[in-house]
Amino acid sequence: MHYLNYFHSEIDFRALAEVHERLQRWVNQQKKGFLRYRVPYEQLSTYRAVHTECGADTVTIGLAEEVAAQTQQEIKEQLRCFMPWRKGPFSVFGIDVDAEWRSERKWNRLRERLPDLSGKIVADIGCNNGYYMFRMVPLKPRFVLGFEPSVQHYYCFKALNAMAGFENLDIDLLGVEHISLFPQSFDVIFLMGIIYHRISPIELLKDVVAALKPGGTLLIESQAIPGNEPIALFPEHTYAKVPGTYFVPTGKTLENWLLRAGFSEIELFCSHPMSSEEQRRTDWMEFESYLDYIDPEDASRTVEGYPAPWRIFLSARKP
Numbered sequence: 612m613h614y615l616n617y618f619h620s621e622i623d624f625r626a627l628a629e630v631h632e633r634l635q636r637w638v639n640q641q642k643k644g645f646l647r648y649r650v651p652y653e654q655l656s657t658y659r660a661v662h663t664e665c666g667a668d669t670v671t672i673g674l675a676e677e678v679a680a681q682t683q684q685e686i687k688e689q690l691r692c693f694m695p696w697r698k699g700p701f702s703v704f705g706i707d708v709d710a711e712w713r714s715e716r717k718w719n720r721l722r723e724r725l726p727d728l729s730g731k732i733v734a735d736i737g738c739n740n741g742y743y744m745f746r747m748v749p750l751k752p753r754f755v756l757g758f759e760p761s762v763q764h765y766y767c768f769k770a771l772n773a774m775a776g777f778e779n780l781d782i783d784l785l786g787v788e789h790i791s792l793f794p795q796s797f798d799v800i801f802l803m804g805i806i807y808h809r810i811s812p813i814e815l816l817k818d819v820v821a822a823l824k825p826g827g828t829l830l831i832e833s834q835a836i837p838g839n840e841p842i843a844l845f846p847e848h849t850y851a852k853v854p855g856t857y858f859v860p861t862g863k864t865l866e867n868w869l870l871r872a873g874f875s876e877i878e879l880f881c882s883h884p885m886s887s888e889e890q891r892r893t894d895w896m897e898f899e900s901y902l903d904y905i906d907p908e909d910a911s912r913t914v915e916g917y918p919a920p921w922r923i924f925l926s927a928r929k930p
């Protein structure tokens with residue numbers, strides 16, 4: 612748990628270490644559900660890329676010419692153990708991983724609005740395989756901690772970063788519910804694709820503001836419904852076929868939530884409708900995707916008859 616060194620003494624290190632160790636004991640069990648990701652991680656971590664590139668749309672970790680053809684085939688087989696790949700694109704030793712999401716589009720919308728990350732302590736909550744963490748590398752953060760409770764994504768990030776070798780990136784199996792273990796700890800927090808999955812969005816935002824240092828910045832992205840009314844959709848069961856979706860706000864509603872949670876300088880800087888160009892089935896994600904969630908007769912509605920999703924992006928400061 613090397614990342615403790617990056618935090619100050621206001622943190623209850625013992626409580627954090629207890630949570631970390633409990634999660635490590637859980638994930639280190641010799642059970643099929645863990646081994647299916649741990650074994651490919653261990654195999655992939657024997658390779659170390661010479662060339663890495665995180666400044667372009669595709670995160671490149673190693674070039675084809677760095678490995679023999681047979682080795683490249685083995686790497687591909689190991690990478691496919693992490694399917695379905697949700698976030699990307701990546702190129703790993705010449706293997707192109709075309710993920711379900713064109714995550715570079717989200718990054719490009721954010722990029723102009725990012726605070727200076729250089730020398731900063733950053734959290735990426737729900738970091739998935741770390742695509743955005745890798746994109747932060749050229750901006751020279753001191754340290755980025757990814758929170759990710761999914762074993763699949765946790766080991767996928769660990770495999771990618773073992774090959775890439777970025778020492779200022781790390782991941783833990785923590786969820787956003789553990790953010791209160793980090794009082795006044797982060798200069799910047801990314802909270803993307805998370806808030807509509809939380810049963811108490813305001814309490815979550817209060818915990819997030821408490822985890823920022825004074826003057827720190829939140830970058831938040833959410834699924835949204837169109838319109839400017841201060842309302843939120845609360846689906847009966849699923850929204851766009853996704854269970855565990857609670858409050859889907861308009862941009863105005865998310866602004867109000869942020870304000871009432873204690874943020875200032877709130878700015879909605881981007882909103883756009885979702886599309887099947889950005890989220891789609893690929894060779895690396897063979898399940899249902901955006902088009903399967905939308906009414907085939909009316910693209911402005913989900914299959915449940917709710918307004919089809921938009922995406923909104925806001926920045927906010929802790930006073």
Ligand SMILES: C[S@@+](CC[C@H](N)C(=O)[O-])C[C@H]1O[C@@H](n2cnc3c(N)ncnc32)[C@H](O)[C@@H]1O
Pocket residue numbers: 698714736737738739740758759760761764785786787788802803804805832
């Ligand atoms: C919709 S994806 C968003 C991924 C990424 N942040 C993005 O914006 O593209 C939600 C991510 O949160 C992770 N997640 C699930 N439960 C979580 C929790 N309790 N706390 C934090 N992340 C969680 C999922 O495994 C998944 O990687």
